[in-house]
Amino acid sequence: MNPIAEMIFRSWQADYEALAILLSVAVIYTRGWRRLRRRRPREFGVARLASFLSGSAAILLAIASPLDAFAGLLLTAHMIQHLLLLMVAPPLLLYGAPYLPILRGLPARVLKHGVGPFLASPGLQRFGRKLTHPLVCWLAFTITSLTWHTPGFYELALRSPFWHGVEHLCFLGAAMLFWWPVIQPWPSRAQWPRWAMIPYLFLADFQNTALAAFLIFYDRVIYPSYAAAPRLLNLSPLDDQAAAGAVMWVPGSVAYLIPIGLLTVRALGSRRQAVRPSSRRVELPVIQTRGASTSFPDGRPEGWDLLSIPIIGGALGRPRFRRVVQSAMFALALVVIADGLFGHQMGSMNLAGTLPWIHWRGLVVISLLAAGNFFCMACPFTMARDFGRRWLPARWHWPKRLRSKLLATVLLAVYLWAYEAFSLWDSPWWTAWIVIGYFVASFVIDGLFKGASFCKYVCPIGQFNFAQSLVSPLEVKVRNADVCRACATYDCIRGADTRRGCELGLFQPKKSGNLDCTFCLDCVQACPHQNVGIIGVTPGSQITHDRYRSALGRLSQRTDVAALVLLLVFGAFVNAAGMIGPVASLERALQQRMGLESLLPVTSALFVLALIVAPLLLVALCGVVWRALCGGAIRLRELACRFALTLTPLGFSMWVAHLSYHFLTGAAAVIPVAQRVAGDLGGSLLDQPNWAGAAALLPLDWLPSLQILLLDGGLLLTLYASWRVARLFSTRAGRALGLFAPWAGLAVLLYASGVWIVFQPMEMRGLAPRMQACPMSGRTPGMRH
């Protein structure tokens, strides 16, 4: 093939956004079509599916093929693109009778609670009926077509990709409306007699012909962009314009004439049926949705069970699996300690400066977001616990006064402060000592005290994971509650033979949510009925209720849990803000103004303000606003405990946006560091370290959108959870709104600060001398931490 022609045919554009939408709609349609076909095979034949998918393919052809690539250079290509969107894709999509399959393809809960109220609304039904009135449809199509072909609008679309997209959306929307009364997709009802569609199409063809004739016979180039564009096919702009007119005229008219012919034949063949619009309601099949039961007939929960997935489930269920993963993590921890103590003392060139702060943190939040608390499952520090018990008595109970989250909350606050104040990420030596301290603490505490006291009451990392895993999509829970009711041995908590029960005191039948669950799977292995699994749950669903939870009680009574959650939520924003330029400048300005030699007092004061004073004040303010808005007899403590939990998704989204950014941009930095370590040990790993060559895992262009999307998700889940909690407090919508408003305001404030942080230039103090300022969003290439 001619290389030029080959290049032209290879000019497909990967319009991933459109592809994603088309793919999602096709999946939903196919799912719904399969369900409906079981009951109504005649109405939902294979032709419907083929037609709908062909329509989707026509859209893809229009917007992703070389037609789009050359639309700015050749009017003819642009016209073919428009014909696909106006004349080909819409009839094919509508012939697929997409209305019911798409609805049935949606998850039952979305259909029932999300879309259902809209569809049942009489006002929207009236609007839909008016919108699909043939007169409205014809006018919408004609006006859209004429408007976008006027030079001003056409040039706008050629200049701006955004307006080009709007133009295509308008064409597609108007064409869907235009073809609706012609195709009359099942089971909609015609508003005009079928024969009326013949003049309807003729009139549309008339305006199409008029426009096409204008393009062909006009003696000047109508759209100046084409006059300036390079002539690829040695076709003059005027010839190109005439060719585009011909495309519009001939294939365009054929697209009208075929249905006119078909309608005429049908009208002549069955005149009596065609003369009057049907006034009879079409009774559709009864479509069963799953009832309120949460279990399958064999007792399985509705959510999917990770342990039932082949290979992965089998491996996770084995006790040795955890030991193997822990051993690997233990070995990594030893390497980090060794390099941190004896290796190069620059954070970005040391394993202790990269593995814990870039990889481990990033992977922890990503796994919490995508699955669950799998770091605690693989925690190497609990291996020290097991060793500790061999040499130490482990016979005392953890002191009653310390049986809360307060100690862990204080330790977490100290850690967050130390991280900011001493730039821990840039100190391999300190990092190594923190890891050593962790091993010693778990060894001593769990060697002296019964149960998993270290995990439950002391470990700051564990508390972080427990709280964030409230938003995780997986939970260790019973598969069938009936089996537990019949159980008399309670092995899941007591243990059996050599199998341990839950050392954190979580009794599976009463357990709710992931709080305090380390995913150790001791309960899975101890249960003689194999009734415990890793079950898929709706993320955040455990935040809203206030049922009694095993080993935790009611969270509305747990001020310590609320304090922990607030610390983590505000900590997410403070931790991210600590690395941006404006905050660093503020600290330096304050330092100079106070005449201080060190930044430490300023950092500490700001830290106390942002992490302790601000949350307390804001929570109190929410209480004051709530009382002013609706008063009431609810105790502020209870209210704060309930609503503080609802902020978890937002805080978590900020942690993910921040830490995954470091991971996605800096993960490859471990390669030169490993090469440096190998070099220090006298060996060689592939080559000499290339400190500047480590690439980001994702294109940097993706990161701002990804980060904002994460914050969007966090805000929405927080708002939804707050609304649900407010509705639990009051069934009256107005009163619930009064309860919800201050907390929603706080969430929006945090979201806005998160977005602001994302777009600020980054300036890590520890790395300041050798790192150029660049936005946290990664808009400037080459940023590494």
Place this chain on the structure above:
Amino acid sequence: MTAMKNNRSKLIGRYWRHSLLFASLLLALYSRSQADGGGVALHQVAGPYVVTVFIAPATPRAGPVDVSVLARDRADGRAAIDVEVFVRLRREGGIAVVGHATRGVTQNELFYSVLMNLPEAGQWELEVTIKRGKSEASVFGQLSVAAPRPFLLSYWRSLSLPWVVVTLFAMNQWLKGRAASRGEKRLTTHPTKLRCETPIDLSLCDSAQEGKK
């Protein structure tokens, strides 16, 4: 046993559907250079080539700017696809940004494209050099670069998402409340029977009828 198998296949099916939808979401995040978008910034003849330079966005702003180059043989008008293209943008103050335009990232395979990061607004000198073997030809032009777009505008779609969802949710709750107050709660909470008259007339009726049948 059969029920167990069915459940497992259902779960695996759900897993794949979710994976596909997740993949769609990831795809939606992806963006890349336009490669031929925007407007014509330069159209000149240099040596054996007719060179057209496109800039996207059409009104360039400080920040990432997509420069696409189409080089055609002067004699026969055929696109040159075996050349090397270098783009240089120089600010009057002396800052210069240099890029190697390639066809690997372009939508239109006839174009050579490069994404260049312009640090500041103002008047920039544009130089495009076409090399084939030892021969080379350059075209020169001016580029007026506007101030960067505020990030709120750049990311308006991502930033407006929560408010769209919140608005829809508020409407949903309002409609639910209104339906309940009109005694239509039965219809909205049991979408087990669908009856259609018009395109969006989907009355949701009780499933009791099916029980009777």
